[in-house]
Amino acid sequence: MDLNTLWFILIGVLFTGFFFLEGFDYGVGILLPWLGKQDLERRIIANSIGPFWDGNEVWLITAGGASFAAFPHFYATLFSGFYLPLLLVLLALIVRGVAFEFRGKDSHPAWRSTWDWMIFVGSALPALLWGVAMANLLLGVPIDASKTYVGGFFNLLNPWALVCGLTTLVGFTLHGALFLRLKTSGAVSERAEAAARMLWLPAIVLLVVALFAGYFVTGVFSRLGAVPILVPVLAGAAGLAAGWFLRRGRAGPAFAMTGATIALSTAALFVGLFPRLMVSSLNPEWSLTITNASSSPYTLRTMTIVAVIFVPLVLLYQAWSYYVFRERVGRESSLKY
C-alpha cells in the first residue's frame, strides 16, 4: 500500500474516532436541557462527559491537522469552500466549550440555564452540519480546474445532504442517550433509556434512507457496482441490532452497536470516496484525489513515523481515562460542573 492510500485511511480513522466520541458528547449536550429537570440532574448529565469531551474534541483538531499535512489541497478547498457552515461550527464549539466550564461558576438560575441552552445549540448545530458537510464531499460540489470551490452556500443545502445532516443529528442524540443510560444513575439514566427508545425509530429510518439514497445519488453504484455495498449494509444492520438490544433493555451492547453504526457509515463514506477526497460536480477530472491533493512523499513518510508512534499512545491513555472514570455519575458523586 502506498503512503497516499495509508493517509487516506488514517484520515478516515481520525474522522471515525471523532464521530464516535464526539457523537455521544454532542448527544449528551443535546439531551441536557430536556432530560435534566432540575439543576442537579443537569449537573449529572454535564459531568458524565466532563473528563472526556475536551480530549474527544482533539480528534477533530487532529483530523484537521492531518488533512492539512497529508492533503493540503483537500484541506484548503474544503475549508474555504465550506466557509459559512464551518463558521457556524466554530461559533458553536466556542460557546459549547466555555459553557461547560462556566455554567457551574455562578449559582443564579438564569446564568445556569443560559449556559445549558448554549450547550444544547452548541451541540446540535455541529451534529447537523457535520452530516451535511460529509455528504457533500461524496455528492460533489462545484470545484474548478484550479481546485477552487466556485459554488455558494446554498449548493451545500441539497436534499440528500440535509437528510444526512438529520441522520447525524438524530443518530448522535441516540448514541448520547445510550451513553447517558450507561454513565449515569437514577432518574436521569431511566429518562435516557426512554429517550433512546423514542429516538431509535426515526434514527434508523433516516439512516436507511440516507444510505440507500446515497448509493444512487452519489453515483457510487454506477462507479463501483454492488461489491462495496457490504459496508453500508453492515452499517444498517448494526443500527437494527442497536434497536434489538435496546428493546431487551441491554444498553451496553446497544451503545456498542450505535458506535458500530457510526464507524461503518463513516467507512461507507470513505469507501465511496476512494481514491477521491472531494468530488467535483463540474468535471470528474477536477475532483481532489489522494494523488493530486497530496503532500510530497517526504512529508508523508515523516508524518507516518509520527502517527505510527503516537496514535497507539493516544488510544492507550484515552482508554485509561475512561477506565479511571468508569463509575456511573449520580447524586452522590462529587460534581465539578
Add this chain to the structure above:
Amino acid sequence: MNELLLSRWQFAITSTYHFLFVPLTLGLSILLAIMETLYVRTGNETYKQMTRFWGKLFLINFAMGVVTGIVLEFQFGMNWSEYARFMGDIFGVPLAIEALTSFFLESTFLGIWIFGWDRLSKSLHAATMWVVAIGGNLSALWILAANSFMQQPVGYVLNQGRVELTDFGALVTNGNLLVQYPHVLASGIVTAGFFVLAVSAYHLLRKGRDLELFRRSFRGGLVYALVGTLAIVAVGHLQGQHMIRVQPMKMAAAEALWNSEDPAAFSVFSLIDETQKRDVFAIRIPAVLSFLAHNYFGGMVQGINNLQTDYEKQYGPGNYVPSVAVNYWSFRLMVGAGFLMLLLAVVGMVLVVQKRVEQVPWYLKILMPALALPYLANTTGWMLTEMGRQPWIVFGLQKTADAVSRSITPGMVLVSLIAFTLVYGALMAVDVYLLVKTARRGASGLEEAAA
C-alpha cells in the same frame, strides 16, 4: 474593504485574542505542578489549597484558550487557502504533530486532573498536572516551529509553485525557533508570575483569610516573575541579534532606521512621517544600536531605504517596507513593559528579603494594575513579529496578498468578522467577571461555595 483586508483583520483579532489566554496557561500549569508536588512532598494542606485555588483560575482561562485555538487552525484553510496550498507540505506537519503529540496529552490529562482528585493517589494526581504542563509547553514548540518557518524558511525546496519539506531536522532546529521558543516560554512564566502577584497582593492588602496561603503564593510568584523577566531580557537580546541577520527589515522598522548607519544610533523617541520616510523629531543615542546588534559600539546596521533597494533587486518591484509606526511602537511598548516588570520584580525581591513587603502598601497596590504589563508585552511582541514580516506571509517566498482564499467574498468575511468580534467581546466580559469574582473570593471562600 476587500476580502484580503478583512481576512487580515479577522486573523489579527482572533490570534491576538487567543494569545491573551495562552501565556497564562503555559506558565501557570508549571506553577500548579510545582505547588501540587510540594503538597505531595510535605503533606502540608496549604499547598493543596493553593493548588485548588489557582487551579480554578487556571481552568477558567484554559477554556477560553482552547476554544479560540480551534478557530486559528480552521482559518488557515477558510481564509488563507492559497497559503495552505503553498505551505501545506511544511506547515501542516508541525500542526498535525502538535495535535497528535501535545494537545491530546494536555486535554486528556487535564480532564483526569480536574475530575480525579478523589480517584487517583496523591502523587499520580500531581503527575497528571506535570503531563498537562509538559503537553501545553510542547504544544507551543510545534506551533512556533510552524511560525518560525514563516519568519525564516529552512529545509525546503520550491517545486511546482509550492514549498516542499526536505529536512524535518532543519524545521525543528530552525535558528528562529531556538530564540523564539525560549522567549515564549519565558513570557508564559512572566505572565503567570505577575498574575499570581496581582491576586495575592489584593488579598495581602485586605488582610482577610488565607493570609499564609497568599504569602506563600506571593513569594512563589515573585521568584517566578524575576526568573522569567531576567530570562526574557537575555533571550530578547539574542532574538534581536538574530532578527538583524535574517529579517533586517523588521529591525530597521522597529528602530525607524531609515538609512544604513555605521555605527548605528538607537532611537529613544521618534515621531515618524511614513510617507516621506523620515523622522519629524527624534532622540537617538549614538552607536547603541550597533552595540545591540554586534555586542560592540560599531558595525553596520541596515536601514529601511537601503533594504528596499536591495529587495527590489532580489524580488522585483514592490513595496517591501512594513508599517514603520506599528513596528516602532510595538517594539517600544514590549521592551518598555518588559523592563518595567523586571524593575517591579527586583524591588519586590528586595522587599521580601527584608521581610517587609506587607508594610509597603504602595508596592502591593501597584502590582494590581501591573497585571496589564505582561498582556501588553505579549500582544505587542506578536504585533512586531507578524507585522514586521509584511508584505510577506512567508518571508521571501509568498506575499500575504497572494495567500488569501479565492472562493471567499468580502461579504462572507465581513459576516464572520462581525460574528467573531461580537462573540469574543461578550465572552471577554464573562471571562473577566468570573476571574475577578473567583480571585476575590479567595481559597476558603471557594471551598465553602463548593461544599
